[in-house]
Amino acid sequence: MKLYGSTTSPYVRRIRLWLRDTDYEFVNMDIFAGPGRALLKEKNPALKVPAFEDNEQMVFDSRVIFRYLQDKSGAKPLSWQQENQLTMIDAANDSFVQLMMLKRSGIEQNPDLLFFRLQLERIETLLSVLNADAEKGEFSQWDYPAICLFCLIDWVSFRELWDFSGYPALLALWQQHQDNTGVKATDPRI
Template identity: 45%
Template sequence: MQLIGSTTSPYVRRIAMWAQVNNCDLTRVNLNIFGDDDRPTMIKNNPARKIPILIDDEFTITDSNNIIRYLLDKTQSTQLSWPQENLLTTINACNDSLVELFLCKRSGFDIQADKLFFNLQRERVEQTLNYLNDHLTNDEFKGCEYLNISLYCLLDWISFRELVDFSHLNELVALHNSYENHQAAISTDPRD
């Protein structure tokens, strides 16, 4: 199976890390998705023009939520429960808002400006991080490897891109630190 993505995307990294931990053999195809050379490969495989994309022989699956569902099924692993799906949605909401803000910043906007769009994203990021900090020690969070990996990838991307300060959120800091010597975290580090 091929995982089409980039080395920096937190959505791609969570799939790559989960696959590595679960001995699921994925060949990574890393693209510069905004570059003229690589962009056609992404567009050809996903009309929504986003990564990650998984290719399993003739079958193409887009979106990290669908990809993990497919891989859990294929490896006969337990799917996420509904409460776990809700927690994943919360992680994704935070991640999506940060991606939007990151792209706005790269486009030259002042993302600290008092504008409805920026205010909504900043509010969502702050509140979802608070919520996750309060809930990640719950059994349903702790019991789900994919949730832990997904949140770690978000937090490490926040650190890597210096997006927001979460140093006052002790449980998030503890989770981030807990992956420091984790082999799959090291081998998928976007800084390399």
């Protein structure tokens, strides 16, 4: 089994954390240039990471990769509430990625423009709901949704895209897992 990705992607990191006890090859690549870009094109026409390879089978998208792994191991599926939580985490993560791409493209964030207004409203709404869920203890187990939420918060902090001080339960979850061995081994800062 091979996981194609980068050490900075929060979507890749969630799969790496999920596969912590599994034997597989991690193919770390620069997805934006050179041979890494060529390999990405060869492996995933969506041109995104993660992508997963198991014998001849390619699987695209972290959510589908997780489902593939669940299916393969015969594990029970996520609850609908957990599926919704993943959708919320993914939507916030996608909006943050868009904001970062624009920033990297030299486009100033302007909350008066429709694009920025929609992303910022979505992020605020989602973080409030996720914070409330975390307060209720819904991410107290180190399961896949909690891993995805941790990867989101840690990546956003790493990229300095948001101030989480208004979301104490999210900050608490982030701090709680700092000493986890897998978390340390997959830190995008190193």
